[in-house]
Amino acid sequence: MSNGYGIETKCVQSGWQPECGEPRVLPIYQSTTFKYDTSDQMGRLFDLEDNGYFYTRLQNPTNDAVAAKIAELEGGVAAMLTSSGQAANYFAVFNICEAGDHIVVSNSVYGGTFNLYGTTLKKQGIDCTFIDPDASYEEIGAAFKPNTKALVAETVANPSLVVLDIEKMAKVAHDHGVPLIVDNTFPTPINCRPFEWGADIVTHSTTKYMDGHAMSVGGCIVDSGNFDWTAHVDKYPGLTRPDESYHGIVYTEKFGKLAYITKATSQLMRDLGSIQSPQNAFLLNVGLETLHLRVPRHCENALKVAEYLEGHEKIAWVNYPGLESSKYHTLAEKYMPGGTCGVISFGLKGGRDVSVGFMDKLKLAAIVTHVADARTCVLHPASHTHRQMTDEQLKEAGIAPDLIRFSVGIENVKDIIADLEQALEAV
Numbered sequence: 135m136s137n138g139y140g141i142e143t144k145c146v147q148s149g150w151q152p153e154c155g156e157p158r159v160l161p162i163y164q165s166t167t168f169k170y171d172t173s174d175q176m177g178r179l180f181d182l183e184d185n186g187y188f189y190t191r192l193q194n195p196t197n198d199a200v201a202a203k204i205a206e207l208e209g210g211v212a213a214m215l216t217s218s219g220q221a222a223n224y225f226a227v228f229n230i231c232e233a234g235d236h237i238v239v240s241n242s243v244y245g246g247t248f249n250l251y252g253t254t255l256k257k258q259g260i261d262c263t264f265i266d267p268d269a270s271y272e273e274i275g276a277a278f279k280p281n282t283k284a285l286v287a288e289t290v291a292n293p294s295l296v297v298l299d300i301e302k303m304a305k306v307a308h309d310h311g312v313p314l315i316v317d318n319t320f321p322t323p324i325n326c327r328p329f330e331w332g333a334d335i336v337t338h339s340t341t342k343y344m345d346g347h348a349m350s351v352g353g354c355i356v357d358s359g360n361f362d363w364t365a366h367v368d369k370y371p372g373l374t375r376p377d378e379s380y381h382g383i384v385y386t387e388k389f390g391k392l393a394y395i396t397k398a399t400s401q402l403m404r405d406l407g408s409i410q411s412p413q414n415a416f417l418l419n420v421g422l423e424t425l426h427l428r429v430p431r432h433c434e435n436a437l438k439v440a441e442y443l444e445g446h447e448k449i450a451w452v453n454y455p456g457l458e459s460s461k462y463h464t465l466a467e468k469y470m471p472g473g474t475c476g477v478i479s480f481g482l483k484g485g486r487d488v489s490v491g492f493m494d495k496l497k498l499a500a501i502v503t504h505v506a507d508a509r510t511c512v513l514h515p516a517s518h519t520h521r522q523m524t525d526e527q528l529k530e531a532g533i534a535p536d537l538i539r540f541s542v543g544i545e546n547v548k549d550i551i552a553d554l555e556q557a558l559e560a561v
């Protein structure tokens with residue numbers, strides 16, 4: 135679709151452009167497989183000689199249409215849907231790393247991602263050094279080793295809401311000859327397009343604002359096409375040297391700017407199989423059609439809630455990058471002037487137990503293991519999502535034991551504030 139269109143138009147119309155007489159709405163290709171006339175036609179697909187579908191574990195037309203929409207929203211060259219955000223973050227790194235390699239990761243990443251890189255990838259022989267994303271260029275640079283293959287961070291961290299200095303991170307990464315991979319789940323491309331600031335790969339948990347209605351778990355990887363793998367042939371042999379599992383294809387030679395996503399699709403999906411179901415991709419697409427309307431309302435409501443809480447005597451602290459009091463306000467203004475996200479965090483005076491007791495009194499805001507959907511919801515990371523982390527790790531990740539993660543929905547903000555008010559009165 136024409137790049138001249140605004141992002142609102144892309145949300146609604148990109149990805150699926152029907153030909154004359156085809157369905158107006160993206161169809162769900164609920165088929166595991168695809169039919170060919172000759173054995174040779176199918177054989178060429180297996181050799182990556184022709185473009186086409188043969189088995190949904192690798193590719194499906196519904197998924198591809200939705201991936202193409204997300205690629206356009208981010209301004210990338212190609213994208214791939216995954217079964218979850220976790221799968222996206224795993225594949226994004228595993229696509230360019232193998233046993234013996236090393237990655238540098240922001241210590242404020244989502245708890246699941248922290249475990250994935252810090253524990254599970256380690257078991258596979260990929261080592262990880264966590265850094266403070268607020269540290270200086272020099273300090274972050276000091277974490278790099280000769281075998282480092284990527285720098286990974288979140289544009290707005292879940293749940294600490296650390297806003298990433300994307301340009302600084304991109305410079306560190308590029309000066310060390312590696313790509314910057316950022317998880318852009320919280321701002322979404324409506325608020326921030328990391329490729330415009332030098333990031334190379336973007337990942338998403340589409341489970342959050344993109345789906346927007348808490349209906350389907352999913353993920354996505356988008357490639358900017360900007361990182362020059364061939365400038366580091368020895369570092370990225372998986373992309374720049376023959377793939378024996380595909381009769382010696384060299385991805386960068388055969389696919390150019392599409393090399394990274396083609397390898398992820400044809401090799402990782404083939405072997406590890408974490409495809410998004412076409413049903414979920416369909417639901418995701420419905421969510422994407424209103425992303426540009428929902429995200430600004432989430433941000434508007436969140437700012438009002440944050441301001442209300444900041445003025446309340448029972449509240450110890452409020453963290454929302456949209457607040458002038460936030461240490462990330464300047465970075466947020468630079469990278470996401472339209473708003474950051476609908477998630478805020480805060481703590482009550484009296485500490486952890488008071489915070490937890492307050493949550494139990496909320497009525498409109500539900501306690502759920504979710505964030506970033508239409509309905510206001512609340513969670514206590516130290517008891518829930520980040521339960522596996524030690525107090526020391528929590529502190530390093532910027533998560534106070536009394537931290538309440540409050541995901542502001544798109545209800546009437548007066549009702550959200552009234553709910554907070556009655557719960558605060560009750561503690």
Ligand SMILES: *Cc1c(COP(=O)(O)O)cnc(C)c1O
Binds near residue numbers: 220
């Ligand atoms: C939720 C989340 C993930 C994990 O995504 P799933 O879809 O739950 O697997 C990764 N990164 C961020 C920033 C998230 O918020």
